[in-house]
Amino acid sequence: MLQSPGVLWIKAAVIYLIIGVGFGIYMGASGNHLLMPVHAHFNLLGWASLALVGLIYHHYPAAGSNRLATVQFWLHNIGLLVGMGLLVAVLRGNTSVEPLLGVASMVIGTAVVLFAINVLQRIN
Ligand code: HEM
Numbered sequence: 001m002l003q004s005p006g007v008l009w010i011k012a013a014v015i016y017l018i019i020g021v022g023f024g025i026y027m028g029a030s031g032n033h034l035l036m037p038v039h040a041h042f043n044l045l046g047w048a049s050l051a052l053v054g055l056i057y058h059h060y061p062a063a064g065s066n067r068l069a070t071v072q073f074w075l076h077n078i079g080l081l082v083g084m085g086l087l088v089a090v091l092r093g094n095t096s097v098e099p100l101l102g103v104a105s106m107v108i109g110t111a112v113v114l115f116a117i118n119v120l121q122r123i124n
Pocket residue numbers: 020021023024025027028033036039040043044047048
């Protein structure tokens with residue numbers, strides 16, 4: 001049987017859950033909540049968003065198995081990983097990378113638009 005187009009998304013989501021919860025446990029244990037936005041967005045843009053995309057693409061395979069969805073996957077994941085690395089730097093005071101963080105967020109924004117196009121055009 002052909003693999004569901006949701007599988008890769010759901011597997012990536014679980015990795016982000018581990019990372020996000022790891023930040024949460026670190027914050028709780030250390031009492032240092034500086035990286036709270038990193039924790040929140042690994043969990044929400046990583047775990048929650050990717051799991052939801054995966055479930056939607058599993059349920060509507062026509063929306064998930066096309067070139068747009070592949071581009072969306074890589075833009076979202078690269079944007080998120082690079083973006084969270086840059087956000088850590090910004091929160092630690094390295095404001096010079098803020099423009100790059102802006103670019104990373106626009107990369108994720110582009111992935112979100114591709115998702116919207118796929119959902120609007122291919123789910124009916
Ligand atoms: C063992 C798991 C987790 C631990 C120990 C944990 C711990 C924390 C801590 C210490 C904060 C900082 C609170 C503050 O400074 O006010 C926080 C904030 C937050 N966490 Fe978690 N967290 C966990 C799992 C999750 C998960 C699974 C999600 C989402 C799916 C999540 C979403 C958030 C959000 C959105 C915030 C920011 C809340 C706000 O804006 O005040 N967390 N978490």
